[in-house]
Amino acid sequence: MAIVNRFQSELLLFRGSLPRSDDASLPNAPSADNIPLLFHPFTIKDLTIPNRIVVAPMCMYSSLDGFFTNFHLASIGSFAINGAGLIQEASAVLPNGRITPECAGLWDDAQVFKLKEVVDFVHVQGGKVSIQLAHAGRKYPESAFWPEDMSAPSGGAHLQWDKHHRVPREWSLVRSNRSLMPLRTDHYGGSLENRARFLLKVVKAMRANFPAEKPIFLRVSASDLVEEIAKWARDADVDVLHVSSGGNASQQKILTSPGYQVPFAEQIKRAVPGLAVVAVGIILHGPLEEEVLKSEKADLVAAGRTCLRHPNFALNAARELNVKAAFSQQYSRGRTIHN
Numbered sequence: 001m002a003i004v005n006r007f008q009s010e011l012l013l014f015r016g017s018l019p020r021s022d023d024a025s026l027p028n029a030p031s032a033d034n035i036p037l038l039f040h041p042f043t044i045k046d047l048t049i050p051n052r053i054v055v056a057p058m059c060m061y062s063s064l065d066g067f068f069t070n071f072h073l074a075s076i077g078s079f080a081i082n083g084a085g086l087i088q089e090a091s092a093v094l095p096n097g098r099i100t101p102e103c104a105g106l107w108d109d110a111q112v113f114k115l116k117e118v119v120d121f122v123h124v125q126g127g128k129v130s131i132q133l134a135h136a137g138r139k140y141p142e143s144a145f146w147p148e149d150m151s152a153p154s155g156g157a158h159l160q161w162d163k164h165h166r167v168p169r170e171w172s173l174v175r176s177n178r179s180l181m182p183l184r185t186d187h188y189g190g191s192l193e194n195r196a197r198f199l200l201k202v203v204k205a206m207r208a209n210f211p212a213e214k215p216i217f218l219r220v221s222a223s224d225l226v227e228e229i230a231k232w233a234r235d236a237d238v239d240v241l242h243v244s245s246g247g248n249a250s251q252q253k254i255l256t257s258p259g260y261q262v263p264f265a266e267q268i269k270r271a272v273p274g275l276a277v278v279a280v281g282i283i284l285h286g287p288l289e290e291e292v293l294k295s296e297k298a299d300l301v302a303a304g305r306t307c308l309r310h311p312n313f314a315l316n317a318a319r320e321l322n323v324k325a326a327f328s329q330q331y332s333r334g335r336t337i338h339n
Helices: 002-017 070-081 109-124 197-208 226-235 262-271 286-294 305-309 313-320 329-335
Strands: 042-044 047-049 053-055 086-092 128-134 217-221 240-244 276-279 300-303
Touching: 047 128, 053 313, 070 086, 070 109, 109 128, 197 226, 217 226, 226 240, 226 262, 240 262, 262 276, 286 300, 286 313, 300 305
Parallel strands: 053 086, 053 300, 086 128, 217 240, 240 276, 276 300
Antiparallel strands: 042 047
16 A cells, blocks of 8 residues: 555656646637536535536446456546546445346455545546445346345346346345335335335435435436335435436337436436435436536436546536646646647
């Protein structure tokens, strides 16, 4: 860790010693009063994100025994260097909660050290990082790597994801709030209140063990009276709801288009005051993100695969919106396209 700390200190000094360069390619860049909302900071509790651009959590299948690797430093670091405001990464809470053996995890304290190296680098670049705590449930695959005790909120052969996945065993205490799953007969099944019980218990347990000044994000699939669940989550001290949709049954046929999941985020934002919302769903360019924000459909906008295609998505969005974005100091000479 001493090497990491020394590296970070030297990097901070290097950044501070470099001047910023002018961007002659943006002659009509807006004044500070007219900066697009996409490039306004966003503050929730003690977290201030430098802009509204979020890199959605994605599986990179590049971990070793759940540990982050140099790939994560390079991949997440590239998003940070290129100006993303908040970078989210998924990590399984148990070894058998991973989708594949190469998925990241956070069930061992030793896994924190490489993760901290990545987080420190992002912070040096001015960005922020969050972790998505995840469990694969019945999407746990058929693989020689996994033990036979695959479990999920509800179990049975009728809930096998497909022929490539194991038959799940029902968790002994819980049931998810997904309407496409059969209802349990205990107090975690049946009514919406019962089906949301486990979710809210997890939220309350996290809030009790996480500093009160730090925000909790909750990622949900927008179905099954999710507005009511969003209200309960807000009351349980969730600060931000990240709204996705679908993906809960292999039989689903989902029609997709740019921004196709944004209406779900908009519906929740209008129905649940006091809860910040992240929209997602094939976000291809800056003008689409700016429209979502200007129309007050969400507070933040996340992109996933678009960022894989274009790690410099934030800088591209700045150019599309005629904004002089802050370059990483080491990349500042790349701002000018002539001379």
